[in-house]
Amino acid sequence: MNLRGLFKSADNVLEGSPNKNDGTGKTEEKSYVYECPNCKSMLTRQGVREHDYSCPECDYYFHISARKRILMYADSKSFDELMAGVESENIIGFPEYDQKLLDARKKSGEKEGVVCGRITIGKMPCCIFSMDANFMMGSMGTVVGEKITALFEYATRQQLPVIGVTVSGGARMQEGMLSLLQMAKVSGAVKKHSDAGLLYVVLMTNPTTGGVEASFAMEGDIILAEPNALIGFAGPRVIQQTLKKKLPKGFQRSEALLKCGFVDDIVRRIEQREYLEQLLLLHGGRAQ
Amino acid sequence: MMTKYDRVLLAREKERPTAGNYISNLVTHFVEMHGDRRYGDDRAVIAGIGLLEDEAVTLIGIEKGHDTKEKIECNFGSAHPEGYRKALRQMKLAEKFHRPVICIIDTAGAYCGIGAEERGEGQAIAENLMEMMMLKTPVISIVIGEGGSGGALALAVADEVWMLSNAYYSVVSPESCANILWKDTNKAAQAADALKLTATDLLEMSVIERIVEEPRQYQYDIQNDIFYGNLKKDLLGKIQALESLDVEQLLENRYEKYRKIGRNNRVTI
Structure with missing residues (x-):
């Protein structure tokens, strides 16, 4: 089964107004799942953020x-x-x-x-x-x-x-x-x-x-x-x-x-x- | 009525005198110095010492060459990093021996090539900007034809920047600008208008200090002696005025001149 396209593009998920994620919305973050554009690993928003906006699997750098x-x-x-x-x-x-x-x-x-x-x-x-x-x-x-x-x-x-x-x-x-x-x-x-x-x-x-x-x-x-x-x-x-x-x-x-x-x-x-x-x-x- | 783009084309005229012509017409006893003491000798940059009347000056020029052989030798006036480093070496010597520096600029831009990048074109330009800002001797730069972006600016951090009346000085060539913005190089004339790149525009914006009128547009040969004679007189006058300042004042004025370009009064900390 091809899962591509079912998930939001990783770059889009990480964009948005700069301070939106600070403090609130943590539960929502955990539920986000998307794939790394490079290695296709499944990632969570929180996981990426904790890894300084790089993919924990392949070190791909998000904008x-x-x-x-x-x-x-x-x-x-x-x-x-x-x-x-x-x-x-x-x-x-x-x-x-x-x-x-x-x-x-x-x-x-x-x-x-x-x-x-x-x-x-x-x-x-x-x-x-x-x-x-x-x-x-x-x-x-x-x-x-x-x-x-x-x-x-x-x-x-x-x-x-x-x-x-x-x-x-x-x-x-x-x-x-x-x-x-x-x-x-x-x-x-x-x-x-x-x-x-x-x-x-x-x-x-x-x-x-x-x-x-x-x-x-x-x-x-x-x-x-x-x-x-x-x-x-x-x-x-x-x-x-x-x-x-x-x-x-x-x-x-x-x-x-x-x-x-x-x-x-x-x-x-x-x-x-x-x-x-x-x-x-x-x-x-x-x-x- | 001449358009801005007409002037860009005039600035590129094959018949225009090159930096070498200016040097031989302005000074006597010219001794050319070669090499950057790092990698090589860039023929796109002429550097040396000569007598302006009885004042020893350092001259640095970006040379386009006249015939095909010369043009190839000096890479059509597009310098590699070695050229900018050669210029800086001569400027540091000028500082040591208290000689004023005259830079003569005529370049479409710094060279875009593999070797130029690998040897640090950007680094060489950046170093010139920093060092020229605080060079403890008067610097006058004259754009005689093309003033192509960073490759021109790398020799134009000066106490005074002058421009020939048909020269241009621009952040980007009008053709590239038209290509980037409108995907159409045929709109270069529109881009030239928008960029405000003529001597008159730039004098108004305080980017330059003086326009050097060209004799009867671009027929230099007819009144050579008068043209170069006047330029020499103006240079000597300005050099004397700059030399009368103490070095701290000279550098403070130079810093402030650039500091106020695009100064925004709302920026305060």
Whole structure:
């Protein structure tokens, strides 16, 4: 008997408004059963969540929102969001951009493509930014650039490390050169934070490309990647079109970047929280 | 009336002078330096030292080449990571010897290729952005033709960015933009309008500081001496003004210039 199609798609089940599952609805969760898109194991929503949104059987990574990602690392109730509620405007009057912003807000449940704040991990304080793939593919416009820049400036003043989780298609076309220049603006703030002797850890997730990869994603003191994430400056389709030949297997994936010397380590999702805690500890992190 | 896309096409004109022409017309005693001390020598980037009147300056240019042989040699002006690292090496030397830096930009974009990715195109660009922001010597960048996205920005974190009146500087090429948004490269002219990529647009948006008027549109040869003479005078004037600032002030101004791009007053922490 073919059971496929009888169950909701796993990705859909895990989506929805960010905080809907917190606190209530636990009994409902247990009753949800769906199959892993990769290994076809039968999973429960709760089981997947307890496994940091990866399949307990095959380590398949479900898509997670920026906010869930932060909550996954943060000590319980420690997340203090900064700059919430700032929204983009159609600053250069780009056609169809207003509608795209409305759609992105609806799809992601967020005001913009990055969530920023303060958290503690193992009681050690740090700043964190986390990009959201559901907001115009994590593209960087002026608000994303401004929020990340302001977060680095705040972290410099507060003498705090920064953890950055990237997922992005690059600079946001609809804001023209103003979005390209965010690469320079953020880089300046990263440099000042770095010159102040403070730690910046990047975790690149699938995909991290274009102007984000070519700026703050590659500027960490320590650069980590999730397994099998697509990471590169040019997208593989563009390269394939330019060269008119097939690209090597595993090209632009985390494992290839590790081999070429561009990431420090590849960290499984289930191990990330502990890994980050250890890095904070090794850089003089003190429990509050 | 010239459209924005007409200017994009003019910026790509084969007859336009390249970075090499600017260097030979602006400075004397030019000594070219090769290599990034890491992997190789990228011919898409020319770097060296010359005398601008009596001031020693570091010059870095993205070169497209003139004939087919040259164009192939310099990869049609699309740099590999080695090119950006070669540029950074020269900039660090400029900082050490207190020489101002002039970057001359003309590129469709950083090269999209297997080797370029494997050797860290993105990392090389990112490092330039960070280092140029805090480079302790004046930097002036001039977009003379194409200013193609991150590959151009990697040499354009500067105290002043100037553009030729028929140059363009854009987050994405109008053709790619039209292809991504409307699946139709024939709508490039519409995309060019939407992207606001001309010198006039960008001056208005404070992305650049100055427009360098081209002599009688694109007939450079006729008034070469006057054109380059004026440009040299303007460069010298600006360099002197930047050199009169103490280094901290210079860097603070540079940081603030980029800091205010897309500043949102509602963002406060």
